[in-house]
Amino acid sequence: MSLGATQFVSGRSTRAVIDLDAIAGNMRAFRDGVSPATRIMAVVKANGYGHGATMIARTAIANGANELAVATVDEGVRLRQAGITAPLLVLGPISCGEIAAALDADLMLSVADGDLIDLLAAEAGRTTSEPAKVHLKIDTGMHRYGAAISEATAVAKKIVSHSSLHLCGVFSHFACADETDERPTRQQVGVFNDAVREMQQAGIDTGCLHVANSAATMRGRDYDFDMVRIGIALYGIAPSAEIRLWQGMKQAMTVRSRIHRLIALQPGDRVSYGGTYEALKHEMAALIPIGYADGYHRSLSNRAWMEIGSTRAPVRGRVCMDQTVVGLHNGARVNQGDEVIVVGDGSNNAPTLAQLADMAGTIPYELATSVSARVPRHFLQNGHVVAIEDLFGLRPIER
């Protein structure tokens, strides 16, 4: 990856570099890995897992994704405003206050309970000429969102009884697909199959059936049904330590910054809030303009490291809201403005998202989605920054 290109585009030193070629390659790996008849839904909720939903959505669609998914209506509306026209499913539960906006943006909605279905049908009947598109979410064992199995057929009947609604599909979500023990996942599929059979025996056209997330899709072809929903692995992040990425898949995000200033520490000097790091000798340190408000978790204090000039620079003292201090090797030849890799992709000495997640006591999903809106996203294609998204919006970069 060429850093020269990122070096000369203006803006904040701290930025997330998003390799769109990695996203494209990961999507094509799924396109090649599942049957051509299987639809692929690219999950771009939470701002594309922190990567920037609009650019990820475009790249996913251009490389084989058939549909998109988000978690909230607002996320879907934003993608529509950005010109994304692909079928777009809101996975999460919605409130009745979101119905009008969802219909206006032609979003597909996940529904599970009768009252919301009636409200949605009434609103769709009043305001749209086309029926509103819904997917019935059923709870097959995760006990989070979804219609209870005992009520699933009744809820499906309610949907098809409304002429202003169209049942596009029936789906469920796995609780343990990323764990070694596959039995809970197989059990959920069994429950799903029984529920679908019951609906079909009641004469209901169940449409597109889908259950698989990244982990289930990567396990093999047992869970594909009509569509797979690919989230974390699209970004080149393994769903868990148990599930390996497929050959050639690559983490798309790195987080980079630059040294803001060098700090000479004397023996006994303490660093950052609470003085939790004490220099025992003459040491050099560097100030990096990234903090927990950027998504660099405070739990990484005195624990993580960054890469500066191919070597590890350990975090010294507490991570602050906007700044972090790292230690430098004695005699390190570094300067103000030097490139710092805060989050690596495995191709260098910086910690990967998975390693940082371990250090922070969390999962890479949480770390990626915590990269906050004030961190500019630099989108890279063929080693060049082609677009930047920051607090002021998304704009292409002319070369």
Ligand SMILES: *Cc1c(COP(=O)(O)O)cnc(C)c1O
């Ligand atoms: C987030 C989500 C996915 C994607 O899961 P990954 O583990 O990121 O692949 C799929 N389905 C539903 C319902 C989700 O909420």
